[in-house]
Amino acid sequence: MIKDLKKYIRSIPDFPKKGIVFRDITTLIKEKAVFKYAIDELAKRYRDKKVDYIVSVESRGFIFGAALAYVIGCGVVPVRKKGKLPYDTHSVTYDLEYGRDTLEIHKDAFQEKKRILVLDDLLATGGTTRAVIDLIKKLGGEIVEVAFVIELEFLKGCGKIKDVPVFSLVKYDSE
Amino acid sequence: MIKDLKKYIRSIPDFPKKGIVFRDITTLIKEKAVFKYAIDELAKRYRDKKVDYIVSVESRGFIFGAALAYVIGCGVVPVRKKGKLPYDTHSVTYDLEYGRDTLEIHKDAFQEKKRILVLDDLLATGGTTRAVIDLIKKLGGEIVEVAFVIELEFLKGCGKIKDVPVFSLVKYDSE
Numbered sequence: 035m036i037k038d039l040k041k042y043i044r045s046i047p048d049f050p051k052k053g054i055v056f057r058d059i060t061t062l063i064k065e066k067a068v069f070k071y072a073i074d075e076l077a078k079r080y081r082d083k084k085v086d087y088i089v090s091v092e093s094r095g096f097i098f099g100a101a102l103a104y105v106i107g108c109g110v111v112p113v114r115k116k117g118k119l120p121y122d123t124h125s126v127t128y129d130l131e132y133g134r135d136t137l138e139i140h141k142d143a144f145q146e147k148k149r150i151l152v153l154d155d156l157l158a159t160g161g162t163t164r165a166v167i168d169l170i171k172k173l174g175g176e177i178v179e180v181a182f183v184i185e186l187e188f189l190k191g192c193g194k195i196k197d198v199p200v201f202s203l204v205k206y207d208s209e
Numbered sequence: 210m211i212k213d214l215k216k217y218i219r220s221i222p223d224f225p226k227k228g229i230v231f232r233d234i235t236t237l238i239k240e241k242a243v244f245k246y247a248i249d250e251l252a253k254r255y256r257d258k259k260v261d262y263i264v265s266v267e268s269r270g271f272i273f274g275a276a277l278a279y280v281i282g283c284g285v286v287p288v289r290k291k292g293k294l295p296y297d298t299h300s301v302t303y304d305l306e307y308g309r310d311t312l313e314i315h316k317d318a319f320q321e322k323k324r325i326l327v328l329d330d331l332l333a334t335g336g337t338t339r340a341v342i343d344l345i346k347k348l349g350g351e352i353v354e355v356a357f358v359i360e361l362e363f364l365k366g367c368g369k370i371k372d373v374p375v376f377s378l379v380k381y382d383s384e
Binding site for chain 1: 219221224225231233235238239240241244245248262267268269271272273274275276278279280282283284285286287289292294295296315318319
């Protein structure tokens with residue numbers, strides 16, 4: 035049994051800039067048994083929750099979202115950066131530490147009342163996840179839960195997404 | 210049985226620019242049975258090929274690569290745009306129609322002689338795939354095959370990757 039996923043997450047100081055410790059999941063996903071364990075743990079939690087679609091954010095989110103969607107048997111809906119999705123989209127623009135960013139979802143991604151699981155690799159300050167939730171609400175989706183592989187608790191991202199239940203496989207309480 | 214995957218691929222004229230017909234896989238991956246069928250077809254082909262790692266390119270490639278890796282039981286290795294991977298990387302720069310692009314792989318992504326399946330959503334002119342193959346060769350990987358969900362045959366991308374076997378689930382012989 036692989037219980038301590040943290041052992042497989044590489045910590046890289048000063049990336050992408052000084053003072054930040056980057057949590058690198060490439061060392062987790064390249065170990066087949068560990069990647070499978072992470073997906074299976076999520077599948078245990080969501081298999082019986084009648085999820086219609088997993089919404090994931092490019093690009094690391096796709097890695098976990100697509101594998102879990104296959105396993106629990108639901109569709110995959112991508113949220114992408116501005117201009118990447120080819121059809122009619124809803125968009126949400128949000129503030130970053132420096133500047134702003136825009137995320138988009140296809141307007142016909144799913145119908146109202148569909149049950150949506152949001153899955154991303156990382157919860158940091160919560161800005162991206164807030165935008166994803168707002169996009170799903172524009173389409174009338176019902177959010178079952180918002181799940182992360184890693185949560186950086188000390189950044190208090192949960193505070194920005196109090197309207198939805200949150201679950202994380204791994205938590206860090208400091209840099 | 211869902212045999213005609215093309216029925217689930219949306220064609221969008223003039224995206225990302227005039228004269229191009231974009232093949233949109235978001236309509237395929239949101240249908241759970243169709244997404245599963247596509248992954249299962251790939252799994253049938255590669256399950257017994259002793260694949261150690263699937264190498265996929267951000268970001269649509271991750272969707273298929275990660276799900277297939279889970280199913281056939283191998284690791285996932287991402288190839289990303291310049292500056293996205295946090296650890297030491299090899300990089301390859303290649304020409305696009307306008308300008309150039311750089312792709313990177315972690316230097317410690319896998320060991321020499323490992324058996325690698327390359328999986329991406331689309332083979333167009335082959336420039337990106339050529340770069341991915343060159344990155345894998347820098348690490349001494351043995352390429353089992355290069356697989357695509359969609360191949361745009363009329364763009365003759367195969368001509369750029371003659372040194373490896375190529376497989377595609379769906380082929381288009383014209384725009």
